[in-house]
Amino acid sequence: MARMKFLCDADRCIECNACVTACKNEHEVPWGINRRRVITLNDGKPGERSVSMACMHCTDAPCAAVCPVNCFYTTADAVVLHSKDLCIGCGYCFYACPFGAPQYPRVGNFGSRGKMDKCTYCSGGPEPDLSTVEYEKYGSNRLAEGKLPLCAEMCSTKALLAGDGEMIAQIYKERVIKRGYGSGAWGWKTAYRETVAI
Ligand code: SF4
Ligand code: SF4
Numbered sequence: 001m002a003r004m005k006f007l008c009d010a011d012r013c014i015e016c017n018a019c020v021t022a023c024k025n026e027h028e029v030p031w032g033i034n035r036r037r038v039i040t041l042n043d044g045k046p047g048e049r050s051v052s053m054a055c056m057h058c059t060d061a062p063c064a065a066v067c068p069v070n071c072f073y074t075t076a077d078a079v080v081l082h083s084k085d086l087c088i089g090c091g092y093c094f095y096a097c098p099f100g101a102p103q104y105p106r107v108g109n110f111g112s113r114g115k116m117d118k119c120t121y122c123s124g125g126p127e128p129d130l131s132t133v134e135y136e137k138y139g140s141n142r143l144a145e146g147k148l149p150l151c152a153e154m155c156s157t158k159a160l161l162a163g164d165g166e167m168i169a170q171i172y173k174e175r176v177i178k179r180g181y182g183s184g185a186w187g188w189k190t191a192y193r194e195t196v197a198i
Contacts, residue, residue, distance in 0.1 A: 002164035003078040004121055004143075006152070008052040011179070012159035015040055015050040019151035019160050023054075026122070026150045027139025030106060033103045035119040036151055052160050054151070055080065055101035055119035063102060064091035077143065080122040084137050087115045121162075122149040 015038050023029065023036045036054040041047075057080045064072035064080065071086035072093070082102075084095075093102045093116060104113035124141030128133035134141060142150060152162035160167045 001076050001078075002125075003166075004056065004057060005078075005165040005168055006056060006121075006149075006164065007161045007168050009159045009161065009172065009175065010049040011175075012157045013038070013050040014157055016156065018154050018156065022150045022154040023119075026142075027120075029139065030117065033117050035101075035103070035117070037100075037173060051150070051161045052155075053099055053110050055097075056099055057119075057121055061096070066092040067095040068092065073126070075123060077121075077123070078141070079123045081120055081123060081125055081138075082116065082118065083126050084115040084117075085126075089113050089115055095104040095135070122147070172191070 017038050020034055020036050020038060024034065027035070029035055036052060038050050038052045039110045040050040042049065057078060059078070061072060061074070061080045063082075064070075064074075067082075068090060069086050070089055071083045072080060072081070074080055089104065091104070091113065094100075094104070097150060102116045102118045104116060120138050120141075122140060122142035124130075124144065125138035127137065129141055129144040142148065147153070149162045152160045
């Protein structure tokens with residue numbers, strides 16, 4: 001079984017935000033929430049780099065570790081999903097996640113924020129695959145249709161890669177060999193067991 005991963009190659013990202021827009025449109029993400037964001041360092045200066053960020057679908061996910069109602073679960077494809085039926089909107093996962101992935105759709109009276117929302121890796125939720133109720137709560141389930149996340153599919157420079165970790169590792173390795181250096185993405189060696197010296 002595949003272990004689905006994202007990797008954004010910072011040497012290729014041109015900060016066009018197509019991935020962000022594709023995600024919002026595909027899943028009809030609520031107003032005020034971005035499941036994906038593009039972060040730019042050294043904007044307009046030498047060494048500028050952009051990286052597209054969303055839920056990284058962690059192994060031993062910290063969000064799941066702190067959730068008091070166990071609403072997170074990992075699919076057979078290693079995607080970290082959550083249940084909007086179980087979520088009580090306590091915000092623990094928001095603080096535990098190192099990537100700021102879980103978002104709350106609204107801030108109402110007395111600080112109520114509703115159910116958490118986050119990147120599903122275009123993989124829906126606990127409801128039956130491709131059902132109306134799944135779409136209404138979590139957006140489209142492209143994985144069930146045999147497709148990859150739309151953010152990566154839409155990336156014109158192929159900076160953003162999605163798919164089985166082993167396959168992504170191979171693609172990135174070929175890029176590194178060709179250009180003679182890696183992007184230096186933090187934690188990449190650990191996540192993908194990189195063997196090429198970069
Ligand atoms: S679509 Fe690709 S190039 Fe454009 S911002 Fe997203 S990752 Fe970067
Ligand atoms: S929400 Fe954050 S902590 Fe949880 S799996 Fe995604 S990146 Fe990891």
